[in-house]
Amino acid sequence: MIMSKTLFLLSFLVFQSLSANPLAEQFKQLGYSEICNKEQGSETFDSLYAHFDEFIAFLQKNPSWAKKLYIAKERFIRSKERNYYSTDFFGFYDESEKEGRKQIAFYYSTHFHEFVCSRYKEFNEVPEITLFLDTCRNIQNPFGTLFQQAASEIGLETIFSSEYGEPPVLFKVIKYLPSYNVLRPHYDGTVFSFFLDSTDNQSLLLSPYKSLFTVDDFFSPIRVFPRETKKSSILIIPGTFLAEFSIFPTPHIVTKSGQTRYAAIAFAMRPNYTAQKNEFSLLPAFSH
Numbered sequence: 001m002i003m004s005k006t007l008f009l010l011s012f013l014v015f016q017s018l019s020a021n022p023l024a025e026q027f028k029q030l031g032y033s034e035i036c037n038k039e040q041g042s043e044t045f046d047s048l049y050a051h052f053d054e055f056i057a058f059l060q061k062n063p064s065w066a067k068k069l070y071i072a073k074e075r076f077i078r079s080k081e082r083n084y085y086s087t088d089f090f091g092f093y094d095e096s097e098k099e100g101r102k103q104i105a106f107y108y109s110t111h112f113h114e115f116v117c118s119r120y121k122e123f124n125e126v127p128e129i130t131l132f133l134d135t136c137r138n139i140q141n142p143f144g145t146l147f148q149q150a151a152s153e154i155g156l157e158t159i160f161s162s163e164y165g166e167p168p169v170l171f172k173v174i175k176y177l178p179s180y181n182v183l184r185p186h187y188d189g190t191v192f193s194f195f196l197d198s199t200d201n202q203s204l205l206l207s208p209y210k211s212l213f214t215v216d217d218f219f220s221p222i223r224v225f226p227r228e229t230k231k232s233s234i235l236i237i238p239g240t241f242l243a244e245f246s247i248f249p250t251p252h253i254v255t256k257s258g259q260t261r262y263a264a265i266a267f268a269m270r271p272n273y274t275a276q277k278n279e280f281s282l283l284p285a286f287s288h
């Protein structure tokens with residue numbers, strides 16, 4: 001795994017050295033930066049989505065397990081480890097029946113995984129749960145190193161400093177149902193968000209930060225690195241936790257496609273951080 005991390009980091013470094021604009025400038029001009037994920041391609045993510053479907057089917061068929069997972073999450077957000085991530089988003093969010101949402105998501109972190117498996121040993125005996133959690137752990141593993149590299153690139157080497165020694169990675173897997181239809185873009189409460197993979201890149205629209213937005217400001221970035229068997233494209237955007245350093249967040253929206261869409265995102269969180277009250281520019285409503 002160390003070798004894998006090194007190779008992954010090299011891919012990133014190669015991209016950075018080829019890039020004409022430093023990261024902060026790319027965020028300002030385009031709203032994002034793209035790097036090539038040479039270690040994880042469509043096979044990796046398709047397998048993740050297949051395990052996610054099995055995990056969802058198990059929890060929907062066994063609501064008592066979904067409840068147990070929810071209780072575990074409620075306990076976890078009262079633990080010390082929660083502050084490392086500075087968020088309460090962990091675990092399973094089934095909004096498949098919720099009008100205006102129509103999506104199912106899982107927020108994974110290594111500390112939450114360890115918490116669940118050590119306090120609720122029965123989870124270790126359900127293959128639909130263990131396979132999915134283990135797949136999440138393997139995929140999110142290299143991103144702590146990449147988050148640190150991106151922070152260094154913008155001169156914020158110490159932003160992830162904590163007793164844990166590496167950046168907090170919150171990994172999200174999401175399934176949008178064909179009836180999904182969210183109308184307004186949003187900002188992420190993160191340092192960086194890495195859009196790792198999606199089965200439909202066209203539906204993700206974003207815009208560099210502005211003082212005034214219209215729907216026409218939002219576009220689907222043209223990918224330099226296509227989704228292939230062995231590699232994929234990663235888009236990096238800044239979240240709201242960089243505003244105090246004059247790096248403003250990139251608003252984004254997943255538009256309605258009428259199809260099932262899967263995506264995987266790695267969020268760089270900020271240890272022991274209380275979000276400041278910031279008034280970011282209002283975001284326009286899309287009508288589909």
Ligand SMILES: [Fe+2]
Pocket residue numbers: 186187188252
């Ligand atoms: Fe987002």
